Amino acid sequence: MAVTTESRLSPPPASAPMTRGRDAFLQVAAIVLLFQAAFWAFLLFRWATFSRFNWTPYPAELVLAQASPLIAYGLYGLLLAGALAGAAGLLRGAGWGRAVGLVYAAATLVGGLIYYALFREFYGLLLLTAVGGFLCFLLTRNAAWSLAYPAAFWLLVFFIVPLAIVFFVSLGERTRLGTVTYPPFSLSNLGALFDDYARVFSRVGGDFIYLRIFGRSAWLALLNTALCLLFGFPLAYWIARQPAHRRNLWIFLVMIPFWTNFLVRTYAWMLILRDSGLINSAWTGSFHDAATVIATQLPAFGWLAEATARPLPLLYTPGAVLLGLFYGYLPFMVLPLYSNLEKTNWTLLEAAADLGANARQRFLRVLLPLSLPGIIAGSIIVFIPSLGAYVTPDLMGGAKVSLLGNLLQQQFMTVRDWPFGSALSFIMMAVMLAATLVYFRATAEAERRQEGR
Structure with missing residues (x-):
């Protein structure tokens, strides 16, 4: 087909303008906020239906029950609204969504520490700090820590923290009732904290x-x-x-x-x-009978018949x-x-x-x-x-x-x-x-x- 001069000289059609894709970190942060909003909604539903469903109260709910009911509604409602607002802003790509998410993450971290200080409840602290820390890394677009955060948080909570607790306990002393006490800390008395470590290398009854x-x-x-x-x-x-x-x-x-x-x-x-197992049953049974027959014919093998009369000391060795x-x-x-x-x-x-x-x-x-x-x-x-x-x-x-x-x-x-x-x-x-x-x-x-x- 012949191509006309006009078609050759005509400019190519303008391509569609390139648009920026959605930020994956902010999208994941929005999903985390939605899950957090669902959690606060569940707690709000529990609070509103205690008399109907006879829920087992959490430690924080027992304390809130002693105050005005409006305080619990206001607290749960504020946390629910903050999570929903941050999620909505991030999903819509609004500039204020990231700021709201950061404020919510910081408030969650501080709230987790306050919650543990008041109620000494580990699971609440674990949930709040896990969500708050994850949101901080996602909203600041820290790729390395966002990917490593779940594993790092797991190692921190279930390895490093228990290890630190065990080390702290090793510095104490056992009382007569089996509890642990700690000597007063001072530079002059520092060696007393490591008495149990020295005990490992000490004699007990004249023997190490x-x-x-x-x-x-x-x-x-x-x-x-x-x-x-x-x-x-x-x-x-x-x-x-x-x-x-x-x-x-x-x-x-x-x-x-x-x-x-x-x-x-x-x-x-x-x-x-x-002694009555498979090996010893054969040793004191058929093998002993054969050794006895051999010993009657060849007295030199009498030791074998005598040895097979007793089970071998195989276990507990x-x-x-x-x-x-x-x-x-x-x-x-x-x-x-x-x-x-x-x-x-x-x-x-x-x-x-x-x-x-x-x-x-x-x-x-x-x-x-x-x-x-x-x-x-x-x-x-x-x-x-x-x-x-x-x-x-x-x-x-x-x-x-x-x-x-x-x-x-x-x-x-x-x-x-x-x-x-x-x-x-x-x-x-x-x-x-x-x-x-x-x-x-x-x-x-x-x-x-x-x-x-």
């Missing part, structure tokens, strides 16, 4: 009993980590070398124990190892505790190792073999450095919970094998010496942190030496 428990716990944790690595690495390597369509099946079999409660699995091992820890934490070693080995470039091993490296050299110089991140991750995941294990030593060790977890449970639940138990907890965390840092540093230096070669 607490240091012995620490040493026993650390030794079993290290031994369990080494055993899990010794058995887990070949298993993870074998699974990683399987065809792709079979790997998921083997990983599924490794994860099957997680489907059963850890306590149930521990009881199952107790049934196997006890350090070996039983180690077996339970090994069984419980082996999958935690296999999974990180498999995740690391699955991504290994196996042609590197073939290239090393072509260059004359034997199997030992290929393992030490190629495979082991490549799998080091998985070894580090698996060792840390196994060592830390093994050091503080409680269920396995308590059930499979009985009163004969006491580890750190049992000592902590005894101090908090039996002796009710909370300051000493808190001090033990902090020392245990310090040991774990130090071991982890030393391990990371050693492996980092090993990696640098490998790269230098």
Whole structure:
């Protein structure tokens, strides 16, 4: 088709003007304000229908009930109106909506602190400060903190704050009734605050009993980590070398124990190892009968018949505790190792073999450095919970094998010496942190030496 000169010279049609999209932070803030408005509306509905529905009153409502009913209506109504006004302004894109939202967020934070000071009610403080802080970051368009706020708030409330409380309790002293008192704070009396920490390293009846428990716990944790690595690495390597369509099946079999409660699995091992369990029933039953027949024909084997007449001391021993820890934490070693080995470039091993490296050299110089991140991750995941294990030593060790977890449970639940138990907890965390840092540093230096070669 011919194109005319007029059509060629005519200017192109004007494009539609670009419009600015809605601010995602302000939209999320509006949604948060709407949820907050729904909460205040619910409280207002409760207040208006107490006599009809017989609601269970909150602590704040009990206090408001002693004053004029108009005060509660005015307070809930003002908070509801502020949340709705801020949400409406943000949804419409009005400039005043952000200002109203910031004022509401600040008032929520201050109100949460006042609420806790008056009523000592934790859940109300948690709700108000969570909403107020989240709104502040959203309305100021702080992208990093807006995304990290839910996780950071969770860690603050359920990790940092409890940790600070435990440390504060560790500075106190136990009274005869099991309560906690705190010595007067002064620079000259500062050492009295850490008496429970010094008690861990002191003699009890002429023996360093607490240091012995620490040493026993650390030794079993290290031994369990080494055993899990010794058995887990070949298993993870074998699974990683399987065809792709079979790997998921083997990983599924490794994860099957997680489907059963850890306590149930521990009881199952107790049934196997006890005096009337599966192993001892065979030892004192059919095996003893066979040993007796052999001893009648060959008197030199009389010791075997005598040994099989008594059950083996399998349960309530350090070996039983180690077996339970090994069984419980082996999958935690296999999974990180498999995740690391699955991504290994196996042609590197073939290239090393072509260059004359034997199997030992290929393992030490190629495979082991490549799998080091998985070894580090698996060792840390196994060592830390093994050091503080409680269920396995308590059930499979009985009163004969006491580890750190049992000592902590005894101090908090039996002796009710909370300051000493808190001090033990902090020392245990310090040991774990130090071991982890030393391990990371050693492996980092090993990696640098490998790269230098």
